[in-house]
Amino acid sequence: MNTVPRALLLSTLIATLFANPSRLTANQAADEMVGAATNFLNALSDEQRAVASFDFGNDERLNWHFIPKERLGLPLNKMQSEQATLAMALLCTGMSRDGQQKAMTIMTLEKILQEMEGPGRRFSRDPALYHVSIFGTPSSSGTWGWRFEGHHLSLNYTIVNGHLASGTPSFYGTNPAHVKSGPRKGLRVLGLEEDTARKLVKSLRKNQLKTAHVGKDAPRDIFTSADRKVGPLKHKGIRSTSLNWHQKELLMEIIEQYAHRNRPELAEQDLETIEGAGIENIYFAWMGGLELGDAHYYSVQGPTFLLEYDNIQNDANHVHATWRDFAGDFGIDLLKEHYRSVPHN
Numbered sequence: 001m002n003t004v005p006r007a008l009l010l011s012t013l014i015a016t017l018f019a020n021p022s023r024l025t026a027n028q029a030a031d032e033m034v035g036a037a038t039n040f041l042n043a044l045s046d047e048q049r050a051v052a053s054f055d056f057g058n059d060e061r062l063n064w065h066f067i068p069k070e071r072l073g074l075p076l077n078k079m080q081s082e083q084a085t086l087a088m089a090l091l092c093t094g095m096s097r098d099g100q101q102k103a104m105t106i107m108t109l110e111k112i113l114q115e116m117e118g119p120g121r122r123f124s125r126d127p128a129l130y131h132v133s134i135f136g137t138p139s140s141s142g143t144w145g146w147r148f149e150g151h152h153l154s155l156n157y158t159i160v161n162g163h164l165a166s167g168t169p170s171f172y173g174t175n176p177a178h179v180k181s182g183p184r185k186g187l188r189v190l191g192l193e194e195d196t197a198r199k200l201v202k203s204l205r206k207n208q209l210k211t212a213h214v215g216k217d218a219p220r221d222i223f224t225s226a227d228r229k230v231g232p233l234k235h236k237g238i239r240s241t242s243l244n245w246h247q248k249e250l251l252m253e254i255i256e257q258y259a260h261r262n263r264p265e266l267a268e269q270d271l272e273t274i275e276g277a278g279i280e281n282i283y284f285a286w287m288g289g290l291e292l293g294d295a296h297y298y299s300v301q302g303p304t305f306l307l308e309y310d311n312i313q314n315d316a317n318h319v320h321a322t323w324r325d326f327a328g329d330f331g332i333d334l335l336k337e338h339y340r341s342v343p344h345n
Contacts, residue, residue, distance in 0.1 A: 029093070029265045030140070030164040033157065036090040037138040037146055043083050048074055056136030056144055062330060065226040066171045066320070068123035068151045073131030075150075087132045091148050094157045094167060099261035105189050106153050106174060112184065113175060123151075145331070152320075154226075158331030165331035167262040167270075169226075170323040177311055177319040190319045193257055193309055197298045200250040201286045204238070208247075212238035218288030218297040222308040222320050229332075230324045232301055237285025251284055254300055258307045258323045270305070270325070277303040288312070304328075 041049055052074035054060050060072055076084045092100055107127045114125035129150050136144030145158040152173030158166040172190060179187040188194075204212055214235040224230045240248055255274065259267040274282070281303050288296035297310040309321045327333035 027162060027164075029263060030159045030162055032093045033090070033146070033159060033164070034138045034140050036086070036093045037134055037144075040083070040086040040090050040132070041134060041138070043086050044074070044079075048078070048083070051078075052132055052134055054133060054135045058135065060133065061135045061145060061147070062228045064147065064149060064154045064156060064169055064171075064228075066149075066152055066154050066173055067226075071131045071149065073133035073147065073149070075129055075131045077126060077128035084128075087148075090132065090146065091155070094146075094148075094155060094263060094266075096260050096263050096267065099263075102172060102189055102261065103148075103153055103155065105187070106172060107150070109174060109176070109179075109189070110151060112179060112182070115182075116176075125151075143335070156330060158335075160331050160334040163334070164266055165334040166325065166328045167266045168323055168325045168329045170258075170261065171226075171321070172261070173318075173320045175314060175318040177317045180317075190309075190321055193254070193321055194311060194319070196250060196254050196257065197284075197286075197309065198290070198292070198296075200247060200254070200284065201298070202290060203247055203250065208238055208242060211242065212284055212286050214285045215287035215297075218295040218310060218312045220312065222297070222310050222322055223299075224306065224308060224322065224324060229329065230306060231326055232303075233285075233299060233306065235285050235287075235299070236283040236301070237299070238283065239280070240282045240284070241280050243284075248279075251282065251300065252279075254284075255282075255307070258321070261323075270328075273304050273328075274302055 041052065044052060076087060079087060091103065095103065107130060110125040110127045110129070114121065117125065130153065131149050133147045135146065136142065138144055139162070141162040143160045145156070148155045152175065154169060154171040156167070156169050174189045177188060177190065179185055201209070201212060214237055223233055240251055243251060256271070259270050282300065284298065284300050286296065286298045288294055293316055295312045295316040297312065300307045304326055306324045306326070307322065309319065311317070311319045
């Protein structure tokens with residue numbers, strides 16, 4: 001029954017359907033999600049559909065995490081081949097080509113972990129142990145959401161009144177961060193996110209570094225973990241106004257790397273919000289060592305958003321990277337506006 005590897009290959013073909021997203025509007029993007037989610041649900045048995053479906057108001061919608069754990073929703077390894085292919089088609093509607101590639105490669109790292117840990121491993125490592133959950137009824141004019149989640153991957157999308165409102169919380173992780181042996185030696189799925197930030201921190205002058213380097217030791221993990229709601233971190237670091245033009249370009253490059261994992265319409269929406277709140281109000285902070293292989297952490301935050309990255313565990317070869325929106329996670333801001341304007345019994 002488990003023919004997911006074939007489905008993963010087919011998903012690369014499905015991705016070509018979204019190769020020219022510039023032609024699409026945000027409403028058309030939401031309609032794509034409606035079509036993909038409906039096709040997926042219609043392909044399931046009644047029993048499978050009951051496992052994959054939740055009311056939009058169900059608390060499970062906010063119950064996200066990135067660790068190995070028991071999850072609700074329907075996992076790929078409980079789907080037939082065509083069902084898994086349709087699940088991956090839904091995933092592709094939320095992501096850019098780069099985001100798709102990173103997400104699918106992260107899933108395959110479970111096989112590497114399985115081989116590294118051997119039969120006595122604590123957690124099940126399965127590239128098909130990723131769950132699909134649909135919250136509410138997919139509708140071109142309605143409010144609903146969906147999630148694709150498993151170890152080191154949690155992608156949450158919310159549609160409000162037929163409008164693609166949110167693609168956060170968004171979490172990507174890699175273990176190993178750098179595959180150091182075997183046929184996939186050299187693979188670093190989130191290497192660019194690390195290298196660009198290190199390039200920025202190492203470009204700082206002594207007085208700049210004193211402000212940006214807010215901790216000699218890296219924390220044990222990202223500060224926000226899988227919190228349902230987050231706000232600005234206490235540590236801030238160096239303000240963008242204290243950076244030169246080259247350093248500002250690197251800072252914006254980091255932000256765009258995270259934003260553009262989501263499909264362009266959603267990424268541009270987020271970047272416009274960030275720009276509207278003031279590029280001058282963005283801060284960059286670093287903790288831990290500065291050299292490749294050192295345990296380290298960094299954050300970028302502004303009035304509306306936060307991104308965190310750490311590479312600390314497993315001798316600094318285990319990455320966690322998250323993108324959060326202070327008002328927009330789970331579409332909370334637009335939902336509040338919706339409920340104020342539309343009567344609900």
